[in-house]
Amino acid sequence: MAKQANLYSFPSVKDNLAPALRAYVISCQDAGLARHNVFKVAVSGGSLPKTLAQALLAPSSGPNDEVKWDKWEIFFADERAVPLDHEDSNYFLLKQELLDKLPAGTTPPTVHPIDVEYLNDTQELADQYEQVLVRSFASRDSVKLPIFDLLLLGCGPDGHTCSLFPGHELLRETSAWVAPIEDSPKPPPRRVTLTLPVVTHAVRVAFVATGSGKKEIMKQIFEEGAAGGLPCAWVNEGAGERASWFVDNDAVEGVSYPRRPFSL
Numbered sequence: 290m291a292k293q294a295n296l297y298s299f300p301s302v303k304d305n306l307a308p309a310l311r312a313y314v315i316s317c318q319d320a321g322l323a324r325h326n327v328f329k330v331a332v333s334g335g336s337l338p339k340t341l342a343q344a345l346l347a348p349s350s351g352p353n354d355e356v357k358w359d360k361w362e363i364f365f366a367d368e369r370a371v372p373l374d375h376e377d378s379n380y381f382l383l384k385q386e387l388l389d390k391l392p393a394g395t396t397p398p399t400v401h402p403i404d405v406e407y408l409n410d411t412q413e414l415a416d417q418y419e420q421v422l423v424r425s426f427a428s429r430d431s432v433k434l435p436i437f438d439l440l441l442l443g444c445g446p447d448g449h450t451c452s453l454f455p456g457h458e459l460l461r462e463t464s465a466w467v468a469p470i471e472d473s474p475k476p477p478p479r480r481v482t483l484t485l486p487v488v489t490h491a492v493r494v495a496f497v498a499t500g501s502g503k504k505e506i507m508k509q510i511f512e513e514g515a516a517g518g519l520p521c522a523w524v525n526e527g528a529g530e531r532a533s534w535f536v537d538n539d540a541v542e543g544v545s546y547p548r549r550p551f552s553l
């Protein structure tokens with residue numbers, strides 16, 4: 290049986306979680322660079338970009354602690370079907386929180402937003418984004434599924450991740466890499482998302498969940514496991530020890546699941 294997902298819990302987001310997340314992301318980056326001289330990462334929306342910015346915009350402490358932005362290829366784990374300058378856009382959020390704040394003189398990462406020409410048709414929007422992945426991954430890694438070096442995901446209060454919601458038929462998607470959703474329970478309703486097989490196939494999957502509002506859902510995810518039917522728990526089951534949770538103590542207070550001391 291695959292080993293269990295790692296649960297790392299920290300007293301403070303700024304002082305402990307963010308530095309640990311930085312170290313983790315840099316180790317995934319360095320592994321990606323060693324494998325194929327590029328770091329392919331997909332990010333979610335929600336609170337993730339802000340925490341990520343806290344982690345990655347901190348000054349480097351030495352040669353082993355460098356974010357090599359010019360080697361990053363950034364994709365979106367899910368995206369809302371809105372223009373790229375819309376306040377609901379995950380691209381816009383990442384841009385505001387992180388990309389626009391890179392130190393002056395930084396060679397920017399390659400970023401792959403959705404093609405807004407197809408906003409009126411979410412199936413076409415998803416198909417076009419899948420083609421972006423095919424162009425980047427298929428010839429080099431695998432033709433069956435793309436293998437991201439890292440996925441950086443959030444966890445919703447209902448146990449969703451990306452735009453994969455509990456009980457939704459999208460969870461049964463087995464062939465598409467990117468799928469449309471028209472009835473997201475979290476607004477806005479029209480989105481595209483990586484599918485579950487793509488998520489569980491990544492080299493590493495990191496979840497970030499903070500605040501006491503996450504306590505109840507964290508109990509269900511970690512105590513009931515995949516049997517509870519929540520997308521986050523299915524990712525844990527599919528990815529096993531390749532999945533790591535970066536949470537603050539408030540989010541997992543009273544949750545029965547072994548915490549690991551953070552180490553790389």
Ligand SMILES: O=C(O)[C@H](O)[C@@H](O)[C@H](O)[C@H](O)COP(=O)(O)O
Pocket residue numbers: 333334335336337367368369379442443444445446449450451452475
């Ligand atoms: O576009 C989205 O809505 C997000 O990608 C979504 O999957 C998010 O990550 C979770 O809802 C957690 O959001 P919070 O981190 O804000 O709780």
